[in-house]
Amino acid sequence: MEKTIIFACLLSVLLMSSSSPPAVMGKYYSKSRVVPVPLTQKKTELHFFMHDIISGNTPTAVNIAAPKGVVVGEGNIGPFGAVYVFDDPLTVTADPKSEVVGNGRGFYTVVSIDVKNSWMLLFTGDIGFTSGKYNGSSISVFSRDPLVQTKELAIVGGRGQFRMAKGFLIINMVYFNATNGDAILEFNCTVFHQ
Numbered sequence: 001m002e003k004t005i006i007f008a009c010l011l012s013v014l015l016m017s018s019s020s021p022p023a024v025m026g027k028y029y030s031k032s033r034v035v036p037v038p039l040t041q042k043k044t045e046l047h048f049f050m051h052d053i054i055s056g057n058t059p060t061a062v063n064i065a066a067p068k069g070v071v072v073g074e075g076n077i078g079p080f081g082a083v084y085v086f087d088d089p090l091t092v093t094a095d096p097k098s099e100v101v102g103n104g105r106g107f108y109t110v111v112s113i114d115v116k117n118s119w120m121l122l123f124t125g126d127i128g129f130t131s132g133k134y135n136g137s138s139i140s141v142f143s144r145d146p147l148v149q150t151k152e153l154a155i156v157g158g159r160g161q162f163r164m165a166k167g168f169l170i171i172n173m174v175y176f177n178a179t180n181g182d183a184i185l186e187f188n189c190t191v192f193h194q
């Protein structure tokens with residue numbers, strides 16, 4: 001009788017331990033837990049200008065790919081399938097010589113077939129700040145980006161002080177040269193974060 005009880009105890013201990021395998025077995029996830037969400041979140045508004053310069057000897061945006069046989073350049077800056085990588089300065093005013101507060105880095109791709117009537121990019125960029133309160137923090141943008149005077153893009157995340165960010169940005173085209181693609185863009189961001 002006593003032996004049976006001991007055996008039963010051992011068996012249950014074995015069964016319990018087999019349901020949570022030891023770390024050496026290569027478990028790569030933790031048990032999910034229910035956590036409280038904050039009742040409030042922060043709302044921060046950001047205002048700055050991004051300079052996207054394709055022309056000249058020191059461009060901030062470069063064409064890295066295009067459809068086979070298509071030459072991208074002045075007069076044909078954005079055929080369907082063209083991809084640009086950018087590292088654009090962010091400044092406090094529309095003047096390129098004004099104070100730099102960060103940089104927008106990423107790539108954009110022409111994603112509309114009908115570029116004549118509905119020219120559209122997919123903007124995939126990390127907008128990072130290098131001064132002030134948000135130095136070292138950035139917001140992640142992943143969005144459609146049509147060629148219109150004023151547009152809205154989605155903020156899908158962030159780093160640092162903008163961890164878990166969500167929000168939107170309104171971009172106003174201050175300057176655009178359709179021949180060489182140079183642009184100065186005014187960004188008004190509304191960011192909700194923790």
Ligand SMILES: *[C@@H]1O[C@H](CO)[C@@H](O)[C@H](O)[C@H]1NC(C)=O
Pocket residue numbers: 130131132135136
């Ligand atoms: C921003 O942060 C970096 C890294 O911590 C630091 O080196 C730099 O001096 C800071 N810049 C400003 C303007 O505060």
Ligand SMILES: *[C@@H]1O[C@H](CO)[C@@H](O)[C@H](O)[C@H]1NC(C)=O
Pocket residue numbers: 055074177178179180
């Ligand atoms: C647009 O770019 C072209 C080619 O670089 C240049 O000739 C023209 O002057 C520019 N237009 C404006 C308004 O800056």
Ligand SMILES: *[C@@H]1O[C@H](CO)[C@@H](O)[C@H](O)[C@H]1NC(C)=O
Pocket residue numbers: 047150170171172187188
């Ligand atoms: C962006 O914000 C600035 C400063 O708050 C404001 O003057 C401007 O009208 C706003 N632009 C847009 C397109 O919302």
